[in-house]
Amino acid sequence: MPARQVAERLSAPALAVVTLALLALMFFYPVGTVLVEAVRVDGAYSLATVVEVLRDPFYFGVFAQALDDPAVVVRSFPDYRLGLFGFTAYQALLSTIAAIALGLPGAYVLARFEFPGRRTIRSLTALPFVMPTILVAIGFVATFGASGVVTGALQSLGLQVSSFTGTLGIIVLAHAFYDAPLIARITAASWEGIDAEMTETARSLGASPLRAFRDVVIPQLLPAILTGALLTFIFSFMSFAIVLALGGLSLATVEVWVYHRISQLDYGTASTLATMEMLFSLALTYAYLRYEARQRAAGAARPPDRIDLLGPATKRRLFAWGYAVVALVVFVLPIVSLIVSSVTGPEGFTLRNYRFLVERQASAYAFQVKPLTAVTNSLLFGAGTLLLAVPMGVFLAIVSTRQFSGRKLIDTLSMAPFAVSGVVVGLGLLRGFVFGTEAFGYRFTVTGALAIVAAHAVGAYPFVTRNVAPALAGIDDSIVESARSLGASRARVMRDIELPLVVPAVLAGTAFAFAISIGEFDSTVILATGDGSYTMPVAIERFIGRRLGPATAMGVVLLVVTSVSFVIIDRLGEGSGFGG
Template structure:
């Protein structure tokens, strides 16, 4: 932008300064406008082209498709009778009866609720460990927590079957110990565990960030006023951590509500969720019903997110500092119950983590070095090298996939951060219609991935016709923007709770001293919520690395593919090549997370 002003002859300094001054003054507004435009172009318009098919059939507006879906007991179970006009009392009785039908929608919500409980239960101890204890490798461990988040479902399926299957590692270990074998595969339990594998890290990471932002002085004040450690925890620490736990829970619910390949891989069609049907309907080009189902999905997911946001807005605790609580050593300082019990609990938790998280990942790694005859081999990695060297130009090769993944993820993180911060600032103010802004900003989390893919194809790849010109977009830049749109809500959700809790007087003082709004955000607010910013960046990066649907749609030509695309392409009758590429993804992503967190620093430096 300064290039343009430099061209103006005469008085360029004043012009330059004036433009710069203007920009500074309106930086926030400008960023908000850019964010909105990005969302409309890369999300709302594309998704709209698909969702509108639910209510416009053959060019005529109709609600019949929608009504048919709502009244269909297959989808809505007993509730369908309510939509069909039966009395709420009769429906309530049926719902309480022994033969109640949940319908696909009801079942989807049920398994999502179970998955959310499991993810929170498995995620909280990790947050406790990472936020409150000091031990060698803690920072690296914290960085690596989100790794499961990026794994393609086929990799998780491979790891889970090898770990929890009839002939899996777990059963082998149980037999050796003389314990009864477990039959986990193709049950709801397997699906819930897999969902926890993906989402407990999310709960852990978000909660850790909030816990690390708790001001030690507040706890010290409470203690000095005579509160015991338990009382201080529940009165001071817990209120600041709850919103983060609920953030994690709400996001987990929304993700597992829209779950797709993993349910069918580990559960089976008996456990089919809404998204399974959206996929089938889109594949068969039955767009009206697919769009109607996707809207149902969207409304429920968004409802959960908004309910959570209402809670968040009401329950933030004002904070004004960021001196984190001192961490304790993992070794007990004295052999007292108070010192030993939490550590014993963490020991038991470590065993659970070993079985549920490390064993499946270890199984993936093992599968990548196991040949068809069961012996150890490096042939699958040789396949990667070989494909890199001799693959045809139109085939997917490993190195461009790695390079693209890193470039897209870095770029989309850099884009998602300002977008997320701006929206976080806007949505933590109080004004009429804020709920609407919240809903609009969070919608990318709640829309069916399959619908987004189809929308991007129509809206961006094919483009729109304006005055005889077809405007279209695809390739690397479109992928980066699409990834940023998918990732920025995480930045909002990790940054907003902290901003909401900031003592307003800090901002008002800075403004009174003449700082612009943007400057206050940069110099006062962001440093105070820095752990949230770093966590948000890590999530934006992870979302981009793991993203598949939008990438394949926008990656026209042969060379804008990413690591998950390469994994998918290398799936064949033998799993070796795909798992080897999966291990490459694991290593590259793990290293990236460590780098991101190092760049982010441990604290705000205040």
């Protein structure tokens, strides 16, 4: 057999081995390290820490108390103590409700109205997948903090308001800001797929507009709403940067408390809490993926015509314009406040915050956060992430479109990083590789920078997969069969025909991976501790605790980089595979 044919036959298995080896090293081994550490005490396997956490009311509230005294459930009703896990779920539930309330009207406007810029606004609903959460946090601090735009405006009216940060309400609103576009994106796609004839038939049979909406439209929208709600709950439950910046330890969720225990070098408790959270989020993500797979809907036979938003005043148009005002305040104000705060001070317009960044870079003190170093690190880590995430994502996309025994298992395992928080991955890499691991008689260690690239690649490659897989699945089978009938091997068909056809999807996935790396905060803030591997999001978090101005200036720099990535995504593809 010619060497070329042998190479073609071996290329796919070799790529599979390399991809699985990278996944094992960068994800499964670190996560396994966290799992093992949760059940290992003083060198021996033990559930002592797990039992201690389960029985501690601080973590599980009334449920922990009920293990010793079940009657407490009755006695304390309805004033239950939630505990850390209960509060995390509670704020995630409130955030999901707020996101639905804010996102559903947006879905209606996008699906039923025609207006200039509609396609651009629709593409902006992909922002939750690329906008760094720390950017949302600093935007809300600039809006609602002690020196925020809204706080200052209320004070100028004579109201005694100091700050809205540090409250549950502001955390819920920030989560709604982040997740409502996702609800709108998923629900709008479903709304556009409802056949107009079904509603018209209901109306012709005597149903009022409200009843037709209730009996015909809502049942068809409900699967999309539930899908978006479940995804939003997962995101809010695992939220870290937003809660850390806006709530701190006083409103800590599981993620924030894990980070706190890591900072206190209590790795046993941190691993136990991270494991419990991970198992819960994995169960939720599995439910989401199963539910999403069952709700793939076919296109509508005749979608209803969109209403021109610019026309005589009607109830529908007034509703749409009213929502536009609300959306402008909720979605645009934090970003505008961020930009305004970066160029203003007590004396008015100023560039001193940007001068501070330049001067800080020239500082001789090595321990200080240097902005240019943060930018350079972010770009370098982004490039390193692409080298790992893009080949892995493309290969797993190929696997997900092939029919073979065990494909579903591999597909599920490959998407597992989506359900595991960056804090867990960062903790596992810190304990497993940065601190060193024994194997084959040697102690293997990696630098914080390499660990950060690995963590970013783990978080980014599923988005490459979800962009490329639909494009591969959409290729006409007859093209592939024709090439095979002419003697081309399967590897050559993939190289010469299929991959060239999905180049736009690969490029869109590449842009996604880069944007996710640039904005990744959860794992980076753990792995960059104590060295010079900090990135732009970490620099923002460190500035927030000192002065708002430099933090907002750094936030604007991150916003520019993220916006450029988003424009590339918008030009090259239709966005993330999540939610269609």
